Amino acid sequence: MRYARAVVSSPATIANFGPGFDSFGLCLDSPRDQVTVRKAKSGFFEVKVKGKNTVPTDPMENTASYAAIKLAESCGCNDLGFSMTIAKGMKPGSGIGSSAASSVGGALAMAAMLDVKDKGLILEAAAMGEELISGARHFDNVAAALFGGFTVVSDVRKRTILQIRPPRFQIVVVIPDVTIETRRARAVLPKKVDMGDAVCNLSLASGMVHAMMKRNVRAIASHLGDSLSVPYRKSLVPGYDAVRDSAMAAGALGVSIGGSGPAVFAIAQGSASKIRLAMAKAFKESAGLASESFVTVPGTGAKVESLS
């Protein structure tokens, strides 16, 4: 290992972003996880977690350490040992890419310590961390967390990731007090989809990419529809329809579920505080649910904060 210590900050993300199931990802400016890795003697592995958000501390069950180990293995490092500290900035199972933020943090920190620059290797290792939690190696959250901005997994077989710099807009995120495991949210989806639904998503997704490239916020928001996952998953998010309607009535330009939920996000330009309050109130009144909420903007990807 070339370096003894690395600190990485890694952001929350919104996967699917409307019509792009397992394909689109938007990197958020905040919140972020911070992952610190210190070199230790070969065969010693330790994970500590700081903050109120708990995640496993077994190195083979924690996404960040698992991704770090996978990254090191893929680079042929055979005298591995480390102590890792994760400051969790987000709640697991909330729909804003908590496991991806940690996986990317772990993989990128290990890559920095090994002086590995290949982003493909980091992406692959991070996706393995994601798979550990969700049971599926999907790349949408990890791509957005690693590269930043708006990302499209345009060919999953070849791991082709397109990066588009989004315009600046407000993203209101409201997370009701229910936890949804991605594994469970994937299990409610149908194995086969209707041709009309597939065509609808194909059109919306194509329009979304165009809108992002044109940096047109209204067009981005108007392409947030989805027929492949939201109709099946909204039953896992009590009050979803009321929350969406109240966000739109308060001035949101578009609304959808963040990743596998239960986070609901709205796109706004200017009335974010009002929208946030309206959404939180709707969760309370329609489903009796308390919620956490924040307003952010599109962000840049994971960053090595220090290396020594």
Ligand code: HSE
């Ligand atoms: N694309 C994944 C899903 C994201 O919707 O299941 C999970 O965060």
